[in-house]
Amino acid sequence: MNRQASIDVLFNPRSIAVIGASNTRGKLGNDVMRNLIDSGFEGRIYPVNPKAGEILGQKVFRSVTDIPRDVDVAVIVIPARFVLKTVEECGEKGVKALVIITAGFKESGHEGQEAEKKLVELAEKYEMIIQGPNCLGIINTSAPYNASFSAGTPVIGTIAFASQSGALMTGILDWSLMEKIGFSKFVSLGNKAHLDEADFIEAFGRDPDTSFILLYIESVIDGHKFMEACKKVIPHKPIFIVKSGVSVAGARAASSHTGSLAGSDTAYETAFKQSGVRRAHNMASLFDVASLIDDMQLPSGNRVAIITNAGGPGIMTTDACEAGGLELAQFTSQTGDYLKANLPPAASVANPIDALGTAQPDDYELCIEASLKDENVDAVLVLLTPQAMTKTTESAKVIVDVHKNYPDKPLLAVFMGGNSMVYPRIVLTTGGIPVFDFPERAVHALSELYKYTVSRDRLKDEEIPKFKADMKKVEKIFADVRRDDRRVLLGSEAHEIAEAYDIPVARIRLATNSEEAKSLSDELGYPIVLKIASPDIIHKSDIGGIMIGLKTPEEVETGFNQIIDSAKKHMPDAKVYGVDVQEMAEKGKELIIGCSRDVQFGPLIMFGTGGIFVNYLKDISFRLAPMTRTDASELIMETKMGTLLSGVRGEAPSDIAAIEDTILKISQLVTDFEEIVELDINPAFAYESGKGVSAVDVKITIG
């Protein structure tokens, strides 16, 4: 079954059956019927109800199988206990898509969960797609049709909105009718048993009536599929997502630094970043962004010209631009000279252009035209405050007219005020100029669009590097560990795994007694580091489980015994395998490189400043594996450590290429082996350019 082709049918059906259609006002089956008819759907409508008769002028069929012609979409609004049988009938009938409004499935306990599983099996068996269950329905304003029990049908527009919360959807719809915000598609995701957010993202991406994609979700069904869908769509259309549940998921037990530093929301945040999605935390302000999309071209850069008739608002706008990642354009000298020659001497001709409180429509015209013409300007913000001599409506008309000659550059208006601005705002809106009441709102909307273009341009077709690796060796170690009924690897095992992936490590060997420790030390060469070898002891230095810089066999012998004694004293119940004998790496910049595993998105790689204070310094950043070299490079440079590694205060730059390699190799390792649930290298030492890195302490936990 091709889901996308079926969604096309769902979006533009020729016939719709409403199973559970009703004549009784207040019943959902009645709401759906009325919406369907009122929305002007031009295809065939088949109400289905065992009572037969007629509903809202339409002949009723006793069951879907009684319908004489093909049915593209069936909307199901019957009690949950009848749903499975009906779905089976729909399958037999050859219905392409089901919209199951009925609740009482996964959300209602074990029985519902089982029923929902069967729904999916039936969908697969009959090659149908299912939206829902437990949803509000679907609206396509361009079909047009409204197959939902919503109160009203949205205004036609270009925003496609999908929501995991039906109630939120209802609220937004009601609000949008008042605010006159239009939608192309309005999809209630419900339980996402079959069709999920990724399916709709892809479909919205192909939909010619949609130019802006907006989602409200609390979770995604399949992280990988979601990211692929987003990456496919982002080059053409922006995707903005409100993802809630940040604070609800709560803490989970984690034994590694990476695990404890990656909050429950980190994987989502990272996935959005990596796939070009803009995340929003404020529903209302998103519609400001959406309002720009239809009116104007996307900005080709972040250099903004501000034109104002008052200083204060000009400064506020400048501040807002800086906070939003927009820059004040530096005008060409030509623009500067032109403005100087044509504005009053008291006017400020630098950016922001202050055309003074006396500014007339033709002053606005010449400032706007000069700014739009200037090659150093990517977007223009026009501010107007209602002063004694201000001609608000005439100024609005001028803005609309000038823009027609320079349609390629975004032009936004901020007309500050209330009643006196109502008419000028209508002139602007009708003329295709987005207009706002306060500068912050305009700047926020422009900034979000600009950031979308940056995210979009960052998406590149780049290969995932593939390094040579000894996977057999890793498999064998894991098998040994499992045989030993452990989940935490010993230091020597973890280091061997790193070596199998050609990750540079300080070599490590396990000594079970002090004699063995001495001979291994002779072999590795002095000075030597000793570490307690126990999967139960995570933070070894906290209990005196590490000794460094041991220079002689005698020191190693004493050290061995001290460490064993200290472990016995502090953690008498820990299972101790002996002491790891390790060659002492030359000190470098301390890094941490780690991996935890997210339920939805898989391996989440962390990079940052290492050492014992990682949890307090929190100089870290994240990427999902697998990664490209660009990902690895950006991951490093997002941290303060990245800046230090690039060489500051006269220091030689560190070997960033080797660090990238190490990150990429870890990314490959954790992608190859799903059983790795946590991995920490802390510290790895980074050396000068050309001298590589060295992983000093590698910890691995398997699931």
Next chain:
Amino acid sequence: MNRQASIDVLFNPRSIAVIGASNTRGKLGNDVMRNLIDSGFEGRIYPVNPKAGEILGQKVFRSVTDIPRDVDVAVIVIPARFVLKTVEECGEKGVKALVIITAGFKESGHEGQEAEKKLVELAEKYEMIIQGPNCLGIINTSAPYNASFSAGTPVIGTIAFASQSGALMTGILDWSLMEKIGFSKFVSLGNKAHLDEADFIEAFGRDPDTSFILLYIESVIDGHKFMEACKKVIPHKPIFIVKSGVSVAGARAASSHTGSLAGSDTAYETAFKQSGVRRAHNMASLFDVASLIDDMQLPSGNRVAIITNAGGPGIMTTDACEAGGLELAQFTSQTGDYLKANLPPAASVANPIDALGTAQPDDYELCIEASLKDENVDAVLVLLTPQAMTKTTESAKVIVDVHKNYPDKPLLAVFMGGNSMVYPRIVLTTGGIPVFDFPERAVHALSELYKYTVSRDRLKDEEIPKFKADMKKVEKIFADVRRDDRRVLLGSEAHEIAEAYDIPVARIRLATNSEEAKSLSDELGYPIVLKIASPDIIHKSDIGGIMIGLKTPEEVETGFNQIIDSAKKHMPDAKVYGVDVQEMAEKGKELIIGCSRDVQFGPLIMFGTGGIFVNYLKDISFRLAPMTRTDASELIMETKMGTLLSGVRGEAPSDIAAIEDTILKISQLVTDFEEIVELDINPAFAYESGKGVSAVDVKITIG
């Protein structure tokens, strides 16, 4: 002259002269006259114009001196060149307060600046107060009177608003009329030649008609006076300030770390924090906060109960609470049991309480009442989405009614939707319940009010500690440095000053030749640190100007020569005084403690993680001097270093008391000596509790 008493007259005058009153529509003198009459001012109005006659039914006087009775306030709207003479006449006449609307003073160049200075002299001479010049005027809705050229008079309310931008004020006024937001006072600050923001803050603080103070400023006139006024008012009323010009002030040259890390806006940010002011970046959202003040008590804590009829919006609200520093209340078991017994079994009785889509007004009632009763709840947020069975208006009525029985706890409503919510929202607003369309707005407003209470409670009457200090010695050193025509002190001089204030330092002596270096080393004791002594060389380690750990006289001799050679090679033009010989401090945690000086606010103290990477790590925080011990303690704990100092990962805590002392002594030093423009201690080493700190490298620049 008592400014505050005069402002009382300005706020509630018995008589107002309008000097420059005019019969001509469109002239400011006409606008002011009309506003004054239309606003319903009940005192005497005296239009003044040399042409005499009658204006809007009022007899015109040729000059202010012709007015037969006393004049409390004179509004001046005549051309700038006549202003000084008129002000003199007002002075002779005994006018108490002038509102100078006329522009063409400081903002218009040198001549205007001089005229403005004379204005102030006249004000002082005649014991008058002056608002402006170059302003819009003043409005007091409770007097009532409008002595401005604004288009319209604001609705009566309890927000006092003062603005440095007249145009912004005009825009806000127009907008507020549409949004029905009321004001008590509306003050255009203009050039702030005489009365400044601090005067009005104090007056608003005493004004019984004001409960919320809102300012738009681009700068303050007198930092100390501003902070004192805020501290006086904050215990009674919140002050919210939009301070713009963040990005405009631009970079200034700074040779110290502190100077370069303190951005142009840092002093403002710090002053706001230290005096309890809440800073805002978004005008519109401030009015949400203001709207709460009249309706409800301030929250006594941050524990919020959320009641909803839909899961999604409940989660969004939970997220917004967490982001805004609010916590979800943990209900008492009593509340939990009560809810469980009275709500449908499918309802969620933990916080957020999900009363389900079927929730009726009495469900809302019982949830709200239970939450308001619960001792673990500080505020209640009620969400309502328009679902099939939702009774919006009845639910609104219930909310209003329940609140009457529990007036002490903040109760906010979020009714999501548009047209269907218009009437319920009116019910709520009229019933004294603040209502919002999206949860984020409600949470933001509540969170801002809660944060105000935190800032307010933090303000304590605490003494500035005073340490013994040898000020004479410091004066002498500064005199020597000036005689030497220097501004940057040598290391030995800077360390001596620190010693004079009993700041623990590693002792330092200046050696001008290698023999002297050796004998000083013998005196201080080995190991020894050598540092180039040159006021021209700021970052000594970058040019090989520092050698550490020299253990013998021979090493000191070689070191001395190497340092001198290296300085000659890298900075041949630097004036070199020799080499500082310093005792080597035992290594501790590296701190930076510094001071730069802000034009408005004076000494700005910085604390944070020290070392050569301060500019990259940016683990720093700021306070203005003079400081209390609480300030010093908070300053430390705001940084990540603060956490490390308190002892983590099994480390012993550092000597935080000694660090506080050091910060307080520096605070005292830079307060005592205004000529210190920059001071850096980097690093200071912090040792274990009881073992103090040691300032290793002290740099001082005088102005």
